[in-house]
Amino acid sequence: MLRKIVEINEEKCTGCGLCIEACHEGALQLIDGKARLVSDSYCDGLGDCLPKCPADAISIIEREAAAFDEEAVKKHMENRNSPPETLACGCPGSSVTVIKKSAGCSCRTEVEVPSQLGQWPCQIKLVPVNAPFLDNCDLLIAADCCAYAYGNFHQDFIRNRVTLIGCPKLDNVDYAEKLTEMFRLHDVKSITVARMTVPCCGSLVNRVMQSVINSGKDIPINIVTIDTNGTIVAE
Numbered sequence: 001m002l003r004k005i006v007e008i009n010e011e012k013c014t015g016c017g018l019c020i021e022a023c024h025e026g027a028l029q030l031i032d033g034k035a036r037l038v039s040d041s042y043c044d045g046l047g048d049c050l051p052k053c054p055a056d057a058i059s060i061i062e063r064e065a066a067a068f069d070e071e072a073v074k075k076h077m078e079n080r081n082s083p084p085e086t087l088a089c090g091c092p093g094s095s096v097t098v099i100k101k102s103a104g105c106s107c108r109t110e111v112e113v114p115s116q117l118g119q120w121p122c123q124i125k126l127v128p129v130n131a132p133f134l135d136n137c138d139l140l141i142a143a144d145c146c147a148y149a150y151g152n153f154h155q156d157f158i159r160n161r162v163t164l165i166g167c168p169k170l171d172n173v174d175y176a177e178k179l180t181e182m183f184r185l186h187d188v189k190s191i192t193v194a195r196m197t198v199p200c201c202g203s204l205v206n207r208v209m210q211s212v213i214n215s216g217k218d219i220p221i222n223i224v225t226i227d228t229n230g231t232i233v234a235e
Helices: 018-022 070-081 153-158 176-185 199-215
Strands: 002-008 028-031 034-037 058-064 138-143 162-166 190-196 221-226 232-234
Touching: 002 034, 018 028, 018 199, 138 153, 138 199, 153 190, 176 199, 190 199, 199 221
Parallel strands: 138 162, 138 190, 190 221
Antiparallel strands: 002 058, 028 034, 221 232
């Protein structure tokens, strides 16, 4: 049937995950670092996700699509909201998963791998807005799970950058005001945002992008998305 349905421009999509949180029918999922429509029958075409997208990557179009299936949506949401094992918060990022790795030595390596962290503190909440190491720096803002998921995080991301880490869900604070002031006071050369594929990481990306706009600065931003198995799925 011909009806209205959402369409996602993958080139514009930053993978922030805010549209996924806004979709009450579970029609959108984050796959390989991009928001995607998983089933036409789950989308009601009303577009609650549109105003949540900071990249203007979602639009409503009219095309041939399966009819909206309220019963299918109900079953889909029951399954999605009742995973085999989750923490009490129900966050998709808390789903219990066994990550299989190739066989190898489980002992500590005899080769010392030096830390690449060049400043302290590194927690967003603890770094003062006037910290001198922020001047003329290449900045890494990372969800704190990234360094545990991606084995070579120090060499590939922390090296030669000032590092700020945080968890937008567990820190229970809006970083936007503090980051805005940091960007306003310092000439940051570039920003790399490292996030996980879980939707709650999307707000970290959104806060950084909004803070750059609020600061009035033109700072290039690169977003890197890391899967829970340690694979970079988008950058």
